Amino acid sequence: MIPTEWALALSAVLFVIGVVGVLVRRNALVIFMSIELMLNAANLAFVAFARQQNSLDGQIFVFFVMTVAAAEVAVGLAIIVNLFRLRETVFVDEINLLKG
C-alpha cells in the first residue's frame, strides 16, 4: 500500500520540473513537452486521490484530461509547424511579432 503523500509529493516534483522546463527552455517543442509533464502531474494527483477516496471519479477525470491533452498536442504541433514555415525557427524568443 503506497501512502497518498508519496504520490502527491511525486506529483509536485513532476509539476515543478514542468514549470522549470517552460521557464528555462526556448525551443517551443520542448516547452510543449514540459506542458505535457505538468498535465501528467495533475493526472497523478487525480489518481492518487481517487484511490484514497475509494472512488472512480478521479480516474474518469484523468481520462478527460488525456483527451484534452491529445487535442492540444494535435493543434499545438500544427501551430508550431506553421510557425516554422513562416519564420524558420521554433525558438520562442525569436518569435516576437503578431504580424506574419
Next chain:
Amino acid sequence: MVPYLFLGFAALLVATALMVILHRNPVTSALFLVLSFSSLAGIYLLLQAEFIGMVQIIVYAGASMVLFLFVIMYLNLQHDVEKGAQIALRRGIGWMVGALLLLFAGLLAKKGWVSGPVAALPPDTTGGNAAAIGRVLYSRFLFPFEITSILLLVAMVGAIVLAKGRPAPQGEAE
C-alpha cells in the same frame, strides 16, 4: 514489494523528466518523455488504476509522442544553441521559481494536506477496473464523454486546416 516498485518508478520518472528539460537535442528529449510516461503508467498500475495506466501507454507514449517525434524530424531541428547572458539569467530565474514552488509544496505538506480517507461509496469493481470505469463513463458521465468526441473532431479539423498552410493568392504561380 509495492513501495519499492513505486520508489523505483518514481526515481525513473523524475530522472527522465529532468532529462527531458535538460537535454539539448529535442529528439532525445522526446524519447526520454516516452520513458517517463511509461514509468508513470507503471505508477498508475501500482495505484490500482489499470485502465488509466494502459491508456497512458497507448495515448501518451504511443500516439502523442509519435506525433512529437514526427514533427521534430519533419522540421529537421538541430541541437539547441543556448548561450548568452540573457539566457543564463532566464535559466537562473526559472530554477529559482521552481525551488520556490517546491518550498511552497513543502509548506503545504507540513500543514497536513491530506486528510484521512473519506468513506465514500466503494466503486463496483466486478470485472476489473476497466469494466468499472466503463460503467461509470457510460452512465453518470455520458454527456461529458459525448462532448469529448466533439472536442476531438474540432481538434482534428483544426489541426488539418492549420497544417495545410495559407492558400496561395489568386493568379500567383505556386
